[in-house]
Amino acid sequence: MTGRHAIIILCFLVASFSSQNVFSGTTPIKSLVPKxxxxxxALRDAPEAxxxxxxxxxxxxxxxLFLQYGFKGSVSAVYRNANSSEDKIDLDIFDxxxxxxxxxxxxxxxxxxxxxxxxxxxxxxxRYALFYKGKYFVMLQAxxxxxxxxxxxxxxxxxxxxxxxxxxxxxxxxxxSGLKPGSIEYFPDGLLGHQFLKRGFKASYTExxxxxxxxxxxxxxxxxxxxxSIFETSQQALNAMKLFREHLSNxxxxxxxxxxxxxxxxxxxxxxxxxxxxxAHKGHYLLGTVGFKQDKDGEQRLAEFMRGLx
Amino acid sequence: MxxxxxxxxxxxxxxxSAVLGLAAAPFWNANLSFADARKAxxxxxxxxxxxxLKVTEVSMGVMNCSDPSVLHRAFDFGIxxxxxxxxxxxxxxxxxxxxxxxxxxxKIIIQTKFRVNAAAKENRQSVETxxxxxxxxxxxxxxxxxxxxxxxxxxxxxxxxxxxxxxEGKARFTGFSAHTDMAAILREAAKSNSYDVALVSYNFTHSxxxxxxxxxxxxxxxxxxxMKTQAGGYKAKDMGGLSxxxxxxxxxxxxxxxxxxxxxxxxxxxxxxCAAVMGTALSEQDFDALRQYQSHLQGRICTMCxxxxxxxxxxxxxxxxxxAIMYHDGYKNDKLAEExxxxxxxxxxxxxxxxxxxxxxxxxxxINIQAQIKAVHQMFS
Numbered sequence: 024m025t026g027r028h029a030i031i032i033l034c035f036l037v038a039s040f041s042s043q044n045v046f047s048g049t050t051p052i053k054s055l056v057p058k059x060x061x062x063x064x065a066l067r068d069a070p071e072a073x074x075x076x077x078x079x080x081x082x083x084x085x086x087x088l089f090l091q092y093g094f095k096g097s098v099s100a101v102y103r104n105a106n107s108s109e110d111k112i113d114l115d116i117f118d119x120x121x122x123x124x125x126x127x128x129x130x131x132x133x134x135x136x137x138x139x140x141x142x143x144x145x146x147x148x149x150r151y152a153l154f155y156k157g158k159y160f161v162m163l164q165a166x167x168x169x170x171x172x173x174x175x176x177x178x179x180x181x182x183x184x185x186x187x188x189x190x191x192x193x194x195x196x197x198x199x200s201g202l203k204p205g206s207i208e209y210f211p212d213g214l215l216g217h218q219f220l221k222r223g224f225k226a227s228y229t230e231x232x233x234x235x236x237x238x239x240x241x242x243x244x245x246x247x248x249x250x251x252s253i254f255e256t257s258q259q260a261l262n263a264m265k266l267f268r269e270h271l272s273n274x275x276x277x278x279x280x281x282x283x284x285x286x287x288x289x290x291x292x293x294x295x296x297x298x299x300x301x302x303a304h305k306g307h308y309l310l311g312t313v314g315f316k317q318d319k320d321g322e323q324r325l326a327e328f329m330r331g332l333x
Numbered sequence: 334m335x336x337x338x339x340x341x342x343x344x345x346x347x348x349x350s351a352v353l354g355l356a357a358a359p360f361w362n363a364n365l366s367f368a369d370a371r372k373a374x375x376x377x378x379x380x381x382x383x384x385x386l387k388v389t390e391v392s393m394g395v396m397n398c399s400d401p402s403v404l405h406r407a408f409d410f411g412i413x414x415x416x417x418x419x420x421x422x423x424x425x426x427x428x429x430x431x432x433x434x435x436x437x438x439x440k441i442i443i444q445t446k447f448r449v450n451a452a453a454k455e456n457r458q459s460v461e462t463x464x465x466x467x468x469x470x471x472x473x474x475x476x477x478x479x480x481x482x483x484x485x486x487x488x489x490x491x492x493x494x495x496x497x498x499x500x501e502g503k504a505r506f507t508g509f510s511a512h513t514d515m516a517a518i519l520r521e522a523a524k525s526n527s528y529d530v531a532l533v534s535y536n537f538t539h540s541x542x543x544x545x546x547x548x549x550x551x552x553x554x555x556x557x558x559x560m561k562t563q564a565g566g567y568k569a570k571d572m573g574g575l576s577x578x579x580x581x582x583x584x585x586x587x588x589x590x591x592x593x594x595x596x597x598x599x600x601x602x603x604x605x606x607c608a609a610v611m612g613t614a615l616s617e618q619d620f621d622a623l624r625q626y627q628s629h630l631q632g633r634i635c636t637m638c639x640x641x642x643x644x645x646x647x648x649x650x651x652x653x654x655x656x657a658i659m660y661h662d663g664y665k666n667d668k669l670a671e672e673x674x675x676x677x678x679x680x681x682x683x684x685x686x687x688x689x690x691x692x693x694x695x696x697x698x699x700i701n702i703q704a705q706i707k708a709v710h711q712m713f714s
Contacts (some may be wrong), residue, residue: 079512080512080513082420083418083420083478083510083512084394084396084418084421084512084560084597085418085420085421085422085478086394087396087397088396088397088421088422091397091599109451109452109455131422132422132423132424132425133423134423134424134425141490151423153423162423164423166452210399212399212599213399213400213403213599213600214399214400215400215402216398216399216400216401216402216403216406216599216600216601217600217601217602218600218601218602218603219602223693275679294402296401296402296405297402298405298602
């Protein structure tokens with residue numbers, strides 16, 4: 024083989040390897056950790072990787088949450104400030120297997136909407152930066168660092184992630200009007216605290232509650248929720264509806280003989296812990312609203328939700 | 334059935350029980366007394382070490398809780414002790430506890446944890462942040478989170494900090510949690526006389542060494558709280574219908590050196606299942622369930638060694654049926670598993686097996702053959 028042939032073969036092999044990484048979105052997780060950081064911060068020790076078996080050594084009982092969400096592996100690193108040895112930034116990058124599960128974990132950590140424009144969604148606080156992109160959930164916690172430092176470090180990490188999977192489509196189903204920013208959450212199991220609802224999404228909405236006090240009308244925002252429970256088949260969804268009805272019959276109340284604007288399988292009642300509830304069925308979904316005060320608000324919001332569901 | 338076979342079966346049963354850490358015979362109650370039957374499922378209390386706090390023996394680990402309704406249900410059941418931590422969900426877990434129990438603070442006991450930092454100011458900040466999120470000016474129990482070795486326990490800076498928190502009224506009692514090297518850590522804590530409470534992973538898979546260390550800590554006055562009582566979480570859906578969770582909890586609570594268990598539940602159904610354990614005793618059926626659960630956890634699948642002892646009087650080809658489990662659990666190949674089950678009169682034989690009151694075949698490795706065949710039936714029926 025001539026030298027020229029060897030070079031051609033080598034180039035072919037390099038191109039194949041690179042394209043595999045690009046198309047598969049598979050990146051060694053440790054390579055996502057920047058070796059340098061802004062504003063005098065530096066990587067302290069070599070990043071440490073964790074598996075499902077060892078994650079608890081790093082984050083204790085919280086490991087269970089990540090395992091519930093399909094955790095595949097993670098890497099952790101610590102940055103120190105050259106000017107202040109006590110201060111540090113802890114970085115954790117979690118491979119959650121897919122963007123739905125990455126969003127799910129992100130949604131459980133995010134406190135409110137404070138987007139930083141990083142990844143598919145992000146949160147930037149005084150000492151926390153969180154984001155998810157593709158199958159990765161990234162968390163930065165600082166003892167004392169400026170939000171701009173956290174943001175720049177997060178952006179650096181984001182640029183290394185080649186997984187460009189889209190955000191879960193179900194996020195777009197929730198009506199925008201009245202939606203509390205940053206409130207959509209995904210649960211892999213136990214939606215609304217019920218075994219029978221399995222996995223799904225929940226979002227918070229604000230309902231204006233007008234009350235009269237001393238001849239003045241005072242309007243206060245009150246939260247209620249929309250939820251979307253996802254099953255594999257329509258029959259499974261109907262089975263879950265039956266269990267929900269039994270739950271309300273046993274522990275709450277079921278309203279009988281009232282109009283069913285959402286189809287014959289609609290359930291209306293009062294849940295002992297969620298408050299007023301309307302639950303409807305569409306395809307392999309159960310969707311509903313809980314905790315509203317004004318029936319009209321609950322029905323309107325659910326109707327809008329159902330129209331937007333594909 | 335020959336007396337020799339009965340003798341071998343008892344031996345195998347005893348060996349399995351020994352793996353579970355105790356002898357088979359006297360530790361279950363086939364019949365509850367009338368007084369015991371009345372207690373079943375009602376809140377039962379134990380004193381948390383020498384703190385004087387009366388905690389429900391089944392309490393709640395809040396970490397995995399998916400909805401505030403689960404906390405409300407636990408409270409309505411009478412559960413009064415709740416475990417959370419500063420780091421859980423970046424503070425949202427503590428916030429949920431604070432919100433749910435606003436107005437009922439005096440009726441519950443809150444335990445939270447902080448990541449132990451070399452800098453005392455960081456520890457203080459962590460505790461103060463927790464108090465704010467929990468909407469309280471004190472916690473009942475404050476733990477140093479996840480100590481790793483006996484040296485951490487005897488760390489004078491940690492001990493001093495915990496004492497300061499007590500003096501300032503931010504914590505009524507203090508302690509630590511640990512996931513690793515727990516026996517050594519508990520022994521060190523027992524000698525130290527500086528801790529009121531210890532939260533450790535403790536379940537039916539753990540060794541006698543840990544059991545003895547728990548006893549030693551309890552004797553020294555430390556209130557021992559058990560977590561990870563399920564030895565791997567709620568995975569009933571993977572176990573062909575087997576649901577050993579209550580048995581696992583009863584096993585832990587049978588140890589009177591444990592003041593409380595804090596299973597990490599996610600749903601209302603789970604907290605109800607756990608709470609119903611209070612006032613009940615470990616039964617022979619529970620023991621069987623734990624043996625099967627342990628086989629499942631250890632991934633003990635029939636390896637086709639051909640060493641089964643005894644023969645089925647109905648001619649059930651148990652080897653073939655166990656092979657279906659191997660394909661399902663071991664190879665993750667349900668197609669092959671189904672092929673086995675659709676061969677010949679396999680499904681009829683399964684029915685015969687399930688109707689049989691006792692199994693004449695025993696496994697040298699302790700696999701419960703009839704239970705495995707039942708699991709196959711449930712998986713594929």
